[in-house]
Amino acid sequence: xxxxxTTHDAPILVFGRTGQVATELQxxxxxxxxxxxxxxxxxxxxACAKIIAETEAVAVINAAAYTAVDKAExxxxxxxxxxxxxxxxxxxxxxxxxxxxxxxSTDYVFDGSGTTPWRPTGPTGPLGAYGxxxxxxxxxxxxxxxxAAILRTSWVFSSHGNxxxxxxxxxAETRDALTIxxxxxxxxxSAADIAAACIKxxxxxxxxxxxxxxxFSGAPDASWADFAREIFDQxxxxxxxxxxxxxxxxxxxxxxxxxxxxxxxxxxxxxISRPDWRVSLAAVxxxxxxx
Numbered sequence: 001x002x003x004x005x006t007t008h009d010a011p012i013l014v015f016g017r018t019g020q021v022a023t024e025l026q027x028x029x030x031x032x033x034x035x036x037x038x039x040x041x042x043x044x045x046x047a048c049a050k051i052i053a054e055t056e057a058v059a060v061i062n063a064a065a066y067t068a069v070d071k072a073e074x075x076x077x078x079x080x081x082x083x084x085x086x087x088x089x090x091x092x093x094x095x096x097x098x099x100x101x102x103x104x105s106t107d108y109v110f111d112g113s114g115t116t117p118w119r120p121t122g123p124t125g126p127l128g129a130y131g132x133x134x135x136x137x138x139x140x141x142x143x144x145x146x147x148a149a150i151l152r153t154s155w156v157f158s159s160h161g162n163x164x165x166x167x168x169x170x171x172a173e174t175r176d177a178l179t180i181x182x183x184x185x186x187x188x189x190s191a192a193d194i195a196a197a198c199i200k201x202x203x204x205x206x207x208x209x210x211x212x213x214x215x216f217s218g219a220p221d222a223s224w225a226d227f228a229r230e231i232f233d234q235x236x237x238x239x240x241x242x243x244x245x246x247x248x249x250x251x252x253x254x255x256x257x258x259x260x261x262x263x264x265x266x267x268x269x270x271x272i273s274r275p276d277w278r279v280s281l282a283a284v285x286x287x288x289x290x291x
Contacts, residue, residue, distance in 0.1 A: 016064035088140025095146025112256020182243025186259025187217030218277030
């Protein structure tokens with residue numbers, strides 16, 4: 001076993017390189033050792049566990065996942081391997097080494113009923129394959145017995161990768177009116193804010209803090225239509241947005257209608273407050289304009 005001093009200057013191993021959060025982790029910290037697909041095959045849980053067993057890093061963040069929500073309905077075995085079996089193996093490898101493990105999960109583990117914000121201890125009930133695969137990963141991590149933090153988040157956006165903000169801006173190039181789902185409500189969350197939260201949690205765990213299951217999403221809660229209107233307002237695009245029900249925009253995988261998340265525990269345990277996604281959106285639009 002490789003022994004490495006536990007310091008805030010020592011490296012953090014990150015699974016993921018090109019995803020939204022992984023990209024932001026690399027931007028925010030020079031301690032990050034980032035592993036892309038060529039370095040770590042997430043469909044091979046044993047290979048990922050072996051990397052952790054041999055790493056010199058003092059903490060591990062899993063920012064990689066199978067995220068194709070609709071395609072997962074046809075590829076549930078692959079999604080479950082990447083999002084379920086591999087995070088479990090990572091957590092077990094971290095537990096064996098005594099390394100803190102931070103894992104990003106999703107609002108899709110809930111059924112989206114009601115209007116009350118979901119508590120981390122609330123009853124889960126995924127509506128589709130993607131949510132089931134992510135919940136399998138959570139359960140495997142909790143069963144591993146190490147010091148792990150599961151960070152459930154929602155509606156991720158950034159200046160890179162594929163996300164709602166970039167889709168809206170692209171549509172605004174040729175459209176002056178759009179119909180957007182207005183009966184799904186959640187907290188848009190920037191990848192930069194998620195990355196900062198992951199780093200803060202990892203550092204706290206290195207200092208002796210215990211992990212757990214936490215919620216982290218942007219505030220205030222909004223519908224997709226609300227989100228779109230704010231994007232166009234800030235970007236100076238004259239696009240009229242009309243709310244439509246989810247039933248008018250059918251998808252292979254059903255989306256949770258209520259993705260509101262109670263983020264009180266992460267505030268209490270790690271002093272991490274809900275970021276204003278409108279402020280984070282302004283930073284993303286500035287970044288996109290600069291590029």
